[in-house]
Amino acid sequence: MAEWAARQAFPADRRHLRDQLVRAADSAVLNIAEGSGKEPGVSRRNFYSIALGSAAEACAVLDLVRLPEGPARQQQLRRVGAMLTRLSRG
Numbered sequence: 001m002a003e004w005a006a007r008q009a010f011p012a013d014r015r016h017l018r019d020q021l022v023r024a025a026d027s028a029v030l031n032i033a034e035g036s037g038k039e040p041g042v043s044r045r046n047f048y049s050i051a052l053g054s055a056a057e058a059c060a061v062l063d064l065v066r067l068p069e070g071p072a073r074q075q076q077l078r079r080v081g082a083m084l085t086r087l088s089r090g
Helices: 002-007 012-036 042-064 070-088
Strands: none
Touching: 002 012, 012 042, 012 070, 042 070
C-alpha cells in the first residue's frame, strides 16, 4: 500500500492529500514493523493501535480523492485494520 500511495498522481487542488496519504501509509507500515519487534504487551499493542489509526487515515484520504484502484486499496486497508484491531486489543 505504501509504495502504491507514493506512486499516485493527485489532482492539483488535492495535492496536499497526497502527502497525507503517503505519510499515513508509511506510518502504518513502520508501526506494524516496530510493534512486531517488541515483546508482547502494552508497548506492542500501542504500536498496532497507532498503525490502525494510520490505516484508517489512509482509507479516509481515498474517500476524498478518486484514484484508480482506490476502492480496492480501501478494501485492503479495511482488512489490515481488522487484523490490527485484534492485535491491538491483545
